[in-house]
Amino acid sequence: MTVETLGLTAERCVELLDAREVSCRELVEAYLDRIGAHDGDFNAFVRTRRDLALAEADAFDRDGRSGLQGVPIALKDILCTRGEETTAGSRILAGHKPMYDAGAVTRVKNAGMIPLGKTNMDEFAMGSSTEHSAYGVTHNPWDPTRVPGGSSGGSAAAVAAGFAPLALGTDTGGSIRQPAALCGVVGLKPTYGAVSRHGLIAFGSSLDQVGPFALTVRDAALAFATIAGRDHCDSTSVELSEPVRIPDREDLAGVRIGVPTKLLDQGVEPGVRASFDASLEVAEGLGASVSEVELPHAHHGLPAYYLIAPAEASANLARFDGVRYGLRLEEPGDTVVDMYGRTRSSGFGAEVKRRIMLGTYVLSAGYYDAYYGTALKVRTLIRQDFDRAFGDVDVIAMPASPTVAFTIGERVDDPWAMYACDVLTVPLNLAGLPGISIPCGLSEELPVGLQLAGPPFSENRLLDAAHAMERALQFDPVPPRLGQGVA
Amino acid sequence: MSDWEPVIGLEIHVQLNTETKMFCCCENRYGADPNTLTCPLCLGHPGVLPLINQAAVDRAIKIGLALNSQVAESCRFHRKNYFYPDSPKAYQISQYDEPICSGGHLEVDGTSIGITRAHLEEDAAKLVHAGGEAGRIAGAEHSLVDFNRCGTPLVEIVTEPDIRSPEQATRFLSLLKNTLQTIGVSDCDMEKGSLRCDANVSVRPAGATEFGTKTELKNMNSFKFLAEGMAAEIERQIGVLESGGTVEQETLHYDPRTGALRSLRSKEEAHDYRYFPEPDLVPLAPSAELIERLRGELPELPAGRIARFERDYSLPEQYAVDLNADAGVADYFEQVAELAGDPKAAADWVINQPTAVAAVPASGLAGIVKLVNGGTITATIAKQVYGLLEETPDADPVVLVEEQGLASIGGDDELMGMVDEVIEANPALVEQFRGGKDGVVNALVGQVMKKTQGRADARKVQDLFRSRL
Numbered sequence: 020m021t022v023e024t025l026g027l028t029a030e031r032c033v034e035l036l037d038a039r040e041v042s043c044r045e046l047v048e049a050y051l052d053r054i055g056a057h058d059g060d061f062n063a064f065v066r067t068r069r070d071l072a073l074a075e076a077d078a079f080d081r082d083g084r085s086g087l088q089g090v091p092i093a094l095k096d097i098l099c100t101r102g103e104e105t106t107a108g109s110r111i112l113a114g115h116k117p118m119y120d121a122g123a124v125t126r127v128k129n130a131g132m133i134p135l136g137k138t139n140m141d142e143f144a145m146g147s148s149t150e151h152s153a154y155g156v157t158h159n160p161w162d163p164t165r166v167p168g169g170s171s172g173g174s175a176a177a178v179a180a181g182f183a184p185l186a187l188g189t190d191t192g193g194s195i196r197q198p199a200a201l202c203g204v205v206g207l208k209p210t211y212g213a214v215s216r217h218g219l220i221a222f223g224s225s226l227d228q229v230g231p232f233a234l235t236v237r238d239a240a241l242a243f244a245t246i247a248g249r250d251h252c253d254s255t256s257v258e259l260s261e262p263v264r265i266p267d268r269e270d271l272a273g274v275r276i277g278v279p280t281k282l283l284d285q286g287v288e289p290g291v292r293a294s295f296d297a298s299l300e301v302a303e304g305l306g307a308s309v310s311e312v313e314l315p316h317a318h319h320g321l322p323a324y325y326l327i328a329p330a331e332a333s334a335n336l337a338r339f340d341g342v343r344y345g346l347r348l349e350e351p352g353d354t355v356v357d358m359y360g361r362t363r364s365s366g367f368g369a370e371v372k373r374r375i376m377l378g379t380y381v382l383s384a385g386y387y388d389a390y391y392g393t394a395l396k397v398r399t400l401i402r403q404d405f406d407r408a409f410g411d412v413d414v415i416a417m418p419a420s421p422t423v424a425f426t427i428g429e430r431v432d433d434p435w436a437m438y439a440c441d442v443l444t445v446p447l448n449l450a451g452l453p454g455i456s457i458p459c460g461l462s463e464e465l466p467v468g469l470q471l472a473g474p475p476f477s478e479n480r481l482l483d484a485a486h487a488m489e490r491a492l493q494f495d496p497v498p499p500r501l502g503q504g505v506a
Numbered sequence: 507m508s509d510w511e512p513v514i515g516l517e518i519h520v521q522l523n524t525e526t527k528m529f530c531c532c533e534n535r536y537g538a539d540p541n542t543l544t545c546p547l548c549l550g551h552p553g554v555l556p557l558i559n560q561a562a563v564d565r566a567i568k569i570g571l572a573l574n575s576q577v578a579e580s581c582r583f584h585r586k587n588y589f590y591p592d593s594p595k596a597y598q599i600s601q602y603d604e605p606i607c608s609g610g611h612l613e614v615d616g617t618s619i620g621i622t623r624a625h626l627e628e629d630a631a632k633l634v635h636a637g638g639e640a641g642r643i644a645g646a647e648h649s650l651v652d653f654n655r656c657g658t659p660l661v662e663i664v665t666e667p668d669i670r671s672p673e674q675a676t677r678f679l680s681l682l683k684n685t686l687q688t689i690g691v692s693d694c695d696m697e698k699g700s701l702r703c704d705a706n707v708s709v710r711p712a713g714a715t716e717f718g719t720k721t722e723l724k725n726m727n728s729f730k731f732l733a734e735g736m737a738a739e740i741e742r743q744i745g746v747l748e749s750g751g752t753v754e755q756e757t758l759h760y761d762p763r764t765g766a767l768r769s770l771r772s773k774e775e776a777h778d779y780r781y782f783p784e785p786d787l788v789p790l791a792p793s794a795e796l797i798e799r800l801r802g803e804l805p806e807l808p809a810g811r812i813a814r815f816e817r818d819y820s821l822p823e824q825y826a827v828d829l830n831a832d833a834g835v836a837d838y839f840e841q842v843a844e845l846a847g848d849p850k851a852a853a854d855w856v857i858n859q860p861t862a863v864a865a866v867p868a869s870g871l872a873g874i875v876k877l878v879n880g881g882t883i884t885a886t887i888a889k890q891v892y893g894l895l896e897e898t899p900d901a902d903p904v905v906l907v908e909e910q911g912l913a914s915i916g917g918d919d920e921l922m923g924m925v926d927e928v929i930e931a932n933p934a935l936v937e938q939f940r941g942g943k944d945g946v947v948n949a950l951v952g953q954v955m956k957k958t959q960g961r962a963d964a965r966k967v968q969d970l971f972r973s974r975l
Contacts, residue, residue, distance in 0.1 A: 099553045107552070118546050121553060216786075218553040225785035253555050254788055331785060334585050337596030338550045342651075355591055355649075382587070382780035391782060 022049035025181035026497040029238040032090050032184050043076035043089035047133055050091045054135065054182045060163055063176040065096050065154045066104060067136030075133045087245065088131030093183035095174050096137035097144055098124050098229070099218035107220045108142040108170075110153040111366025112345045121218025122250040123187055123229045130245045135183055138173030142368045143336060144194055144222040146170050147440035150431045151370045158427070159202060161465055161498040165424040168198030168440075171232070175202035178232045179498060185242045186232040191223045192324050193419070193444025195230045196456035200419035200468020203458040203496050205239045205485070206232050208444075210475045211451035212257045214243075215250030221335040223328035226448040234496050236457060236486040240265045243478065264479045266486035271305035274484055277312030277412030282446075285318060286439060287421040290462030295418045298459040298469050301491050302416070307484075312408040312415060316400040317446045323401070324445040325438055326381050326394035332371075333378030339366065373434065402450040409474045414484050417443045419456035419468035443470065453478050455485045458494040466494075510709045510747075512740045513717055514669035515622075518682065520661045520692045521629060521700035522565045527657035528628040529556035529599060534659065536698050540634075540652040548657035550594030555786045562659035563606070565691040566626045567792055567800050569661050570607030572689050572807055573621045580791040581606045583626075583784040588777055591651050592630035600662075601625035602781045606790065612685070613809055614678045615827075620666030631656035655699075661691075667706065667717065672736040676729050679703060680831050684808045688833045696727050705736055708753070709743045718743070719753040723760055724770060735760030738767055811836060819849035828857050838863040845872030848879060855892075865896045873903035886960040887912045915961050918970070921954070925970045928953045939975060947971055 022041055035041045041049075051069050058064055072091070079089045094100065097107045099117035106112040120128065127134065141151040149157040149172025157172040159165040160180040167176040171188030175198035178186050188195045190208035199206025207230045214229040221227060231242030244263035250256045278299065283292065299309050341347035341362030342355075348365055349358040367375070381390035408415060421442060430436040447454040452472055459469035469488065473481045495502075527534050530547035547554040570577045584602035610621035632655045637647030663682070669675045683694045683701060694701040708720035723739055726732040738760060743753050755773040760766075806814075808830045815826035815836075829839045835856060843852035845868060855871055856862060862871055874891050877883045883891060887907075894906050907913055915921060928950055929936055939946040947968055954967045 105552070112552065115552070117553065118551065217555050220552040221786075223785075252557065253786075254557055255555075255786065330782060333780075334587055334595075334597050334782070337587065337589065338552070338594060340589070340596060342591060343549055343594060344551065356589075359589060379780065382782055384778045384780075387780075387782075 022046055024050050024053050024184075025501055026234065027181065027184055028234050029087070029090050029184040029241055030235070033087065036084065036089050043079040043084065043133070044073060046089065047072050047076040047091055047135070050135055050183060057180065058182060061158045061160060061176050061180055062155045063138055063157055063173045063180060063182055064093070064136045065106065065108075065139050065152075065173070068103060068134065071103075072133050072135055079131065084131065086131065087241065090132050090185065091135050091183050092127055092132045092242070093136060093138050093174055093177045093186035094124060094127075094134050095140055095171050095186070095188045097140060097189055097220045098187060099220065100124055100134070100137070103137075105137065105220070106154070107144070108140040108152040108154060109366065109368070109371070110346060111339045111362070113153070115345045117218070119218060122215025122252055122256075123246040124218060126246045127187070132185070132245070138171070138177050138186060140173055141170035141194075142371050143220065143332070144170040144189055144191055144227075145332070145370050145374055147193065147197055147437050148425070148427075148430065149173060149198070150427065151368055153368060156427055159424045160501055161203060162424065162500075164426055165465070166201065166427055168201035168420065168424065170194040170198075171206075172198045172202075174232050175199050175204055175206065178202070178204045178234060179496065180501060181497075184234065185238060187229060187242070187246070188232055189219055189227055189229050190444075190448065191226045191228075191328060192448050193441045195232065196419040196444050196454055196468065196470055197440060199232055199456040200458070200466065200470070201424040203466030203494070203498065204232055204234060205236055205455065205457050205489075206230065207239045207243055207455045207478070207481075208447065208453060209243060209247065209478060210453045211448075212255050213248075213259060213453070213476065213478065214246050215253040215256045217250050217252035221331075223331045224335060225331060226324075226328055228448075236455070236482055236489050237265055239455070240482045243482075260476060261479065264482065266479075266482040268483045268487050269305075269490050271302055271307035271484060271487050274302075274307040274414060275412040276302055276307045276309045277408055277415045278309060279314045279317060279415060279417060280311045282314055282317050282443070283417060285442060287418055287443075288423070288462075291418050291420070291422060291467050294460035294462050294467040295416075295469060298488065298492060299416065302488060305487055305491055309416075310412065312412055314401070314404040314408060314446065316397060316404050319397045320401055320446040320449055321438065321442050323394040323397040324441065324449060325377070326390050327398065327449070329374040329378030330382050330391050331378070333375045333382065336367075336371065336375055339363065341366075370434070398449045401446055405446075405450045405452060405474070413473070413480060415472045417470045417472070419444060419470035423462050423465035423467060447472050451475060453481055455481045457485050457489050457492075458496060459488070459492055460494065509712055510740075510744050511712045511714070512670060512672075512736075513667045513708045513710060513720075514672070514675050514736060515667035515706040516665045516669065516675060516678070517704040517706070518663040518679070519702040520569070520663065520686055520694065522562050522659040522661060523690070523692050523700075524559055524561045524565065524659050526559055526561075528559050528562050528626070528659040529657055532657065535654075536700070538654055540650070540654060543654040544656070548594070549653055550596075556599055556784075558787060558790065559659060562626060563790060563792065564796075564800055565659070566606050566624065566661050567797060568689050568691055568804060569624050569663070569686065570610065571797070571801050571804060572685050573607070573610035573612060573624060573663070575607035575610030575621055575624060577792060577797050578604065578606055578608065580604075580789050582789040583787050584781045585784050586779045586781055588779060590630075591649065592633050592656070594631065594653065594656060598628060598630065599784055599787075600627035606792075612678065612681055614674060614681055617668070617674070619668045619678050622664040622666050624661050624663045627660050627662060629655050629658035629660045667708075672733040672740070675705065675736060676733050677827075679729055679732070681808055684830060684833055688806075688808055689804055696729075699727065702727065703732055705732065707736055707739045707743070709740055709747065718747075719755050721753065721755065722757045724757055726760060731760065731762040734762060734765070735767070738765060742767060808833070808836070819843060819853070821849060821853055825853045825857065829853060835863050838868055841868035842871045842875070845869055846875035846879075848875055851875045851879065859892065861896070862892075866892070866899055870895045870899060870901070870903060877903055877907060882913055883907055884914050884960060884963055886955075887914070890960070912961060914963060915958050921962060921967060922970055922974075924954050924957050925967065925974055928957075929971075929974065936975065
């Protein structure tokens with residue numbers, strides 16, 4: 020049978036496969052065909068792996084399957100895939116084929132899920148619009164003149180456009196939650212340490228975390244359960260104290276929701292605010308109590324983040340020197356330093372260079388204490404703010420993004436406006452906390468994301484609450500123009 | 507020189523002899539074919555994360571314990587950023603303000619040399635410069651990188667500026683090296699680069715309390731060159747100061763072939779390493795149980811052994827120090843002393859015959875000592891027996907002496923006969939002796955020694971001459 024992949028959940032894929040209503044090949048082919056037919060409009064993928072994916076599907080059809088085996092997934096191109104090109108959205112890694120699979124990729128493969136390809140992203144995950152990619156801009160499936168958010172814009176767009184039921188992204192300052200919000204899908208940023216960073220090409224090592232995109236909270240839980248847990252290749256990863264539960268709760272009785280009202284007064288646009296407020300009323304209707312919480316230092320999160328993340332990036336990206344892999348540019352007579360300069364000048368995009376310079380500057384002798392040192396102190400204060408707040412509430416609710424999807428080109432030349440996209444997401448990264456974004460309504464006919472945050476390793480609590488909200492909100496994640504066959 | 511006091515502090519890099527590298531599972535071995543002991547991790551590929559080698563941590567703690575340092579309850583790693591082809595990540599994972607070991611001291615010549623710190627880090631790759639003179643970078647056509655060494659566990663030991671002469675620096679290093687070898691953390695082979703030393707050198711007027719401006723001498727790969735380089739730099743600084751100049755802070759290279767000091771970089775060119783905490787590693791917190799277990803594994807340390815040699819064997823301090831320049835030599839000495847029952851004679855032999863430890867079994871050397879002490883052979887013949895033993899190490903000295911007929915000529919009658927023969931044959935010398943030239947007796951004794959091929963006791967022969975004449 021022909022499979023309609025638009026709006027098709029991973030759970031439904033499993034049902035179809037279990038009931039043998041479709042074969043793995045038919046399912047995988049349906050997604051690949053849709054990508055082939057429509058990704059020209061969106062540029063969600065930088066590469067697909069049709070032949071490999073179909074061969075893996077055929078093996079399951081031949082040998083039998085169970086569980087998540089045969090379910091397709093898209094991978095952000097920052098996750099290393101053994102023998103398959105991985106570029107992190109950068110020209111400097113063009114042609115780079117890693118010698119190993121990332122930890123999260125290994126778990127996805129071990130579960131039998133079938134990677135369809137690698138998704139587009141802001142170069143080295145630096146950006147909030149997927150415009151800073153050496154492989155072109157990604158377009159929002161809800162409105163192709165708009166950005167999908169970033170940096171995991173390709174993964175968010177792929178799920179929204181019916182190119183994959185699940186996708187993996189990474190979130191350093193909001194790079195899963197913000198594009199999920201802008202594309203009307205579910206995005207989970209796990210607790211720092213819950214998912215291996217092994218094979219995630221590092222941007223801000225103390226902030227980076229791998230997480231899933233999905234059409235439903237239950238699907239997100241399935242994917243998270245697959246990738247979570249201690250990986251001996253990442254000494255900052257830990258084993259979860261309780262297994263991931265696939266949520267089925269439909270009420271919020273007894274759940275205390277806190278809202279950092281003062282933080283929201285900064286730059287959240289009215290349409291987003293209205294949609295967010297309406298979703299709080301829905302929560303109360305489900306039995307939750309909603310109150311204000313104080314996060315006195317959270318508004319310093321953005322500047323602290325834009326000191327710490329570039330500082331770490333300046334070291335992480337120093338290895339791209341043209342010596343061992345990726346791009347190498349040199350002219351006759353070049354010294355090794357000339358070659359470094361030529362390769363890096365040409366290989367990195369403007370935003371990456373900006374952050375390398377920022378990070379180098381803030382770590383320099385004489386500036387360290389004023390910038391990086393101060394940012395670390397702010398980070399500690401923000402962590403303490405959350406600790407205190409979670410003494411009074413179970414979950415903190417905020418919009419994931421202060422705006423809906425903006426127009427392509429609108430902010431790309433204005434770094435400060437671009438950085439401001441992260442104001443509501445970076446505090447969780449600084450504190451290492453889990454956060455989930457689910458679509459909660461529309462503003463200007465574009466999705467608005469509701470972000471729920473919890474204490475470290477409270478993913479089950481967040482998934483439960485998000486699932487109850489999702490059921491009550493009844494948001495249709497299929498972009499209307501795609502549902503009408505416009506794309 | 508007497509108006510100026512040199513002030514020296516050392517920075518010593520020690521490669522640890524672990525099975526695997528500091529942060530990956532590659533084999534840690536010297537001498538393999540270039541770039542055969544590598545993986546994505548030590549090559550700095552995208553996405554890799556470091557993993558701490560506990561065996562290296564254990565060795566670093568042992569070093570701290572052996573140097574009387576405080577082992578940190580919690581410490582962490584930092585990134586030290588610099589671009590150079592020997593550093594594939596463009597940063598070295600090192601320790602900065604929270605080293606694993608702080609403080610400590612080693613006693614040298616009765617002086618306590620303070621240890622500032624000892625910290626863990628990873629070694630860089632090795633650069634091989636091709637086409638230039640003697641493998642140096644100047645004039646090289648191209649440079650090759652061997653990543654086998656990259657990621658080798660290192661401990662950097664920093665001393666306080668407590669050393670006052672190049673000779674004292676050498677003695678300190680010798681004791682440190684022996685200490686590290688004794689606790690089994692490194693082979694300390696300077697030629698292979700598993701022990702490397704930089705020196706911070708300054709001079710000040712004798713009696714001053716302020717330090718002068720220091721310069722840093724980089725990576726000298728033998729104790730001899732180290733002492734030479736420091737002496738040359740001290741002389742240079744004194745020359746500068748005495749001619750009214752000022753010493754500039756800079757990093758210098760000493761060329762042992764020419765004796766020249768060359769500036770590598772000035773203070774203005776010093777690197778800004780932009781240290782910051784390594785986010786890929788969690789803090790290192792060695793438990794008290796671990797530290798106590800490692801303390802229990804430490805053997806007797808050279809400093810304690812020197813004191814024991816002085817006390818238990820009644821050896822002069824310099825003997826005890828010299829015997830402990832090397833753990834193997836000290837072990838050998840103890841065996842010989844035990845078997846021979848004469849520590850002083852054993853020490854004389856072991857110190858004066860540096861080849862003995864490798865060439866002659868302890869039982870053989872002890873056998874010689876016993877033959878001398880028992881009067882069977884003379885000291886002169888003992889050296890001859892030693893030479894024979896070097897050629898046939900498994901031989902029994904008693905049998906050798908018998909076979910070669912080397913036993914002393916003990917009978918007074920036989921010796922007196924020879925004395926009379928010599929008196930008869932040398933009337934001129936006899937005349938001189940009788941005329942009051944006492945020293946002439948040695949010439950007469952020498953003739954008897956010649957006749958006996960050394961098998962006579964020279965003192966006894968002299969006595970016989972004196973009684974006859």
